[in-house]
Amino acid sequence: MTNRAPLPAEIARRRTFAIIAHPDAGKTTLTEKFLLFGGAIQMAGQVRAKGEARRTRSDFMKLEQDRGISVSASAMSFDFKQFRFNLVDTPGHSDFSEDTYRTLTAVDTAVMVIDGAKGVESQTRKLFEVCRLRDLPIVTFCNKMDREARDTFEIIDEIQENLAIDVAPASWPIGQGRDFLGCYDLLHDRLELMDRADRNRVAESLKIEGLDDPKLAEHLPADLLAKLREEIEMARELLPAFDRARFLEGTMTPIWFGSAINSFGVKELMDGIGEYGPEPEPQKAAERMVMPEEKPVTGFVFKVQANMDPKHRDRVAFVRLASGHFERGMKLLHVRTKKPMAVSSPVLFLAADRELAEEAWAGDIIGIPNHGQLRIGDALTEGEVLHFTGIPSFAPELLQSVRSTDPMKAKHLEKALMQFAEEGAAKVFKPSIGSGFIVGVVGALQFDVLASRIEIEYGIPVRFEPSQFTSARWVQGPKDAVEKLVNANKQHISIDHDGDVVFLTRLQWDIDRVLRDYPEVKLSATKEMM
Numbered sequence: 001m002t003n004r005a006p007l008p009a010e011i012a013r014r015r016t017f018a019i020i021a022h023p024d025a026g027k028t029t030l031t032e033k034f035l036l037f038g039g040a041i042q043m044a045g046q047v048r049a050k051g052e053a054r055r056t057r058s059d060f061m062k063l064e065q066d067r068g069i070s071v072s073a074s075a076m077s078f079d080f081k082q083f084r085f086n087l088v089d090t091p092g093h094s095d096f097s098e099d100t101y102r103t104l105t106a107v108d109t110a111v112m113v114i115d116g117a118k119g120v121e122s123q124t125r126k127l128f129e130v131c132r133l134r135d136l137p138i139v140t141f142c143n144k145m146d147r148e149a150r151d152t153f154e155i156i157d158e159i160q161e162n163l164a165i166d167v168a169p170a171s172w173p174i175g176q177g178r179d180f181l182g183c184y185d186l187l188h189d190r191l192e193l194m195d196r197a198d199r200n201r202v203a204e205s206l207k208i209e210g211l212d213d214p215k216l217a218e219h220l221p222a223d224l225l226a227k228l229r230e231e232i233e234m235a236r237e238l239l240p241a242f243d244r245a246r247f248l249e250g251t252m253t254p255i256w257f258g259s260a261i262n263s264f265g266v267k268e269l270m271d272g273i274g275e276y277g278p279e280p281e282p283q284k285a286a287e288r289m290v291m292p293e294e295k296p297v298t299g300f301v302f303k304v305q306a307n308m309d310p311k312h313r314d315r316v317a318f319v320r321l322a323s324g325h326f327e328r329g330m331k332l333l334h335v336r337t338k339k340p341m342a343v344s345s346p347v348l349f350l351a352a353d354r355e356l357a358e359e360a361w362a363g364d365i366i367g368i369p370n371h372g373q374l375r376i377g378d379a380l381t382e383g384e385v386l387h388f389t390g391i392p393s394f395a396p397e398l399l400q401s402v403r404s405t406d407p408m409k410a411k412h413l414e415k416a417l418m419q420f421a422e423e424g425a426a427k428v429f430k431p432s433i434g435s436g437f438i439v440g441v442v443g444a445l446q447f448d449v450l451a452s453r454i455e456i457e458y459g460i461p462v463r464f465e466p467s468q469f470t471s472a473r474w475v476q477g478p479k480d481a482v483e484k485l486v487n488a489n490k491q492h493i494s495i496d497h498d499g500d501v502v503f504l505t506r507l508q509w510d511i512d513r514v515l516r517d518y519p520e521v522k523l524s525a526t527k528e529m530m
């Protein structure tokens with residue numbers, strides 16, 4: 001990648017990223033400050049509704065109905081200095097991790113937010129592992145430094161040990177809790193002082209000529225200054241210096257310390273994302289690598305949201321542009337169906353409002369309203385046949401059978417279930433024996449959300465019931481071996497919404513038995529969507 005020509009300026013200035021965090025670490029607050037400094041909102045507090053709503057189940061359902069909020073927050077674009085930031089939201093609840101995984105296929109960087117008092121938490125670790133699978137560069141923000149936090153070295157050690165990644169301090173906190181004054185910017189030799197009086201104001205930033213600059217003593221009490229000098233000396237000895245190449249390959253993360261609620265450290269973080277990148281990355285397709293600078297437009301669907309507008313029953317497919325310069329009205333090839341598709345009203349998500357996108361570049365996320373043609377994993381191109389890879393579908397961890405409590409509506413239920421399966425909201429399996437459907441999800445809350453959506457959006461009352469099965473595996477292998485397995489195990493076999501064969505299991509033993517008896521067959525817990 002080192003000897004590629006520079007990207008066209010419009011592409012090079014794009015930064016497409018997601019925020020990963022354990023609930024409560026400050027993702028919503030940080031998002032809000034990003035938007036504030038990006039000029040996308042006038043006042044902090046506007047995305048608050050979302051953060052609060054996520055907390056309880058009933059509020060969550062309401063949120064799902066109120067598609068306006070969750071949609072505009074799915075992907076947000078804003079400018080910061082010379083950069084165009086595309087922030088793609090990851091669903092906060094752990095039950096929606098599959099959605100999160102897919103979201104991470106559409107970004108080039110992740111910002112990992114950790115709480116300075118709590119360090120690396122369970123959800124942080126899980127999300128981090130997904131980033132690692134994709135070698136995604138990670139920028140770390142250690143939040144809530146205005147409260148009692150852990151010792152700075154301890155926090156850094158914990159990240160290094162827990163996540164097995166080198167951590168390079170980009171800033172160093174001065175004091176903590178009530179005595180937190182700000183940070184020393186190690187990359188630019190600047191002193192950043194926090195303004196506690198005005199939470200939306202950006203910190204005062206003073207240019208300092210190294211740690212011996214007498215100006216430091218004018219702003220910091222002697223004890224804190226002595227401690228800062230000592231700690232930074234130690235840090236420079238013990239911790240690796242920031243190395244951009246290692247950051248880009250995903251083996252080193254720069255860490256900024258701050259307090260999102262006080263707007264402190266956020267701008268430095270944004271500067272860091274802008275300055276160190278990465279720029280829109282090449283995307284992998286089964287056929288070849290797709291370079292962002294290629295002239296023809298290509299992109300892939302990583303998320304579908306249905307019924308955002310109850311009056312129109314439309315869906316929006318979120319597309320990550322992999323290459324080219326997209327202009328509104330373009331006719332693109334929908335690779336899966338081989339049909340042309342005129343993209344006449346794509347949307348860009350500018351904070352609170354959806355806006356018609358007149359143009360977009362590689363790296364951007366656009367929303368394409370459609371009536372169900374676009375599915376997760378689908379490719380759009382100017383004619384080339386491409387299948388983007390790496391968009392996973394995971395075996396569900398919970399299975400239930402579903403039926404309509406109104407027998408007259410059983411037919412419609414199939415249609416509704418298929419729509420949700422295409423949207424990626426659930427896995428739907430049609431067993432080869434018997435009637436009805438089995439629905440698979442990753443987290444139990446999804447059953448409730450589905451039941452509520454099926455009722456609200458399709459007017460079908462449904463009941464989920466326990467199923468004898470606990471897990472599902474996609475069956476792969478030579479055709480006759482698969483057929484043999486299918487014929488001898490009908491009670492375990494079902495078909496998913498794409499028509500692929502799925503083996504439903506009760507026990508790990510079922511899987512072991514198949515692997516023993518059908519050595520040519522592979523049972524897979526994931527399937528590529530392409």
Ligand code: GDP
Nearest residue numbers: 023024025026027028029051144147259260261
């Ligand atoms: P999320 O669940 O990760 O989206 O977290 P939120 O942004 O909703 O924040 C969780 C709680 O932490 C809220 O009560 C915030 O007001 C609070 N919070 C966020 N950032 C800071 C910070 O820098 N300092 C302090 N003291 N509290 C913060």
